[in-house]
Amino acid sequence: VDGGGTKTETIVLDNRGIILGHSIAGPSNINIIGFNQAVKSIINSIRKSMDMSGIKKADIAILGLAGAGRKRIAKRFYRKLIKNCFLKNLKIFSDGYIALIAATRYSKGIMINSGTGIIVMGIDDKGKIERCSGWGYLIDDEGSGYWIGQKILNRVFRSFDGRDRPTALLKVVLNVFDAKDLDEVLIKVYSDKNFINRITSITKYVGDLWINDSIAREILEEAAEEMAIAISCVQKKLNIDCPDIYYLGGVFDIGKPLVDMLERKLKKYIAKFRLLKPMFKNVIGAGLIGLREIGINIDNYIICNIYDSGLKWGLIYE
Structure with a gap:
């Protein structure tokens, strides 16, 4: 299970690595929708994927959940899910x-995942893991979708005041909030219970404007700089030479402009690296952990089976 701020995704695999079922349910980030609703989304997603696969019993369930990197939250999830879920062998990790x-x-290697929130994690050749950023939208999450969306709102309102330059982002904000003016945007921002996802949704439009709009470009440049700083911190903690750095998450749907900016910023901090798109979507990571937990070696046979069956379910990055 991969539980995040916009959806909860589940797969069922057999011991050969063949994906038998796949489902998507609502979000399960407790910081956004609350604990009880998060649990409902998780159970719903598990049931749907089990029904689709025709499997009645699983050897193990691996859950990667937003916020579960904190032991107290992971234990709370475990107690609630064991009580309400038909699967009894559960292990809970962070979605990162x-x-x-x-x-x-x-x-x-090192992974940066920037969606609604952001997290950077790395692993060395001995299995040691380090992380950076990802403390939530109220504290940091620089370079995340919410952070970029909030920056856009800030710069648009500053422009309206005359404290900043005119920007084409004004039209984007009005369209996203279906508003005729900024007064209406303001009302909707402070009254929308789903304001985090609404503000995050602004982000996808900035990639279309960065060439001709200096404010859009500055926001993207700042996001790329924050990402590079976080990645370099993990690289230093692990002392990895020439790391493979994998980028993923909805923010990178902005496309090549952001990836190019990130690569340029990284060169200030890391001498040699490869910036890559991963092969597998996040939920497959839970599957790999589960297979390993029940004693199955992750060899080329397993990887090929996951890849071939994952294509059917749209779980492979092109």
């Missing part, structure tokens, strides 16, 4: 950890 394993497949 399963994304790291999906990207690196247990080889040394």
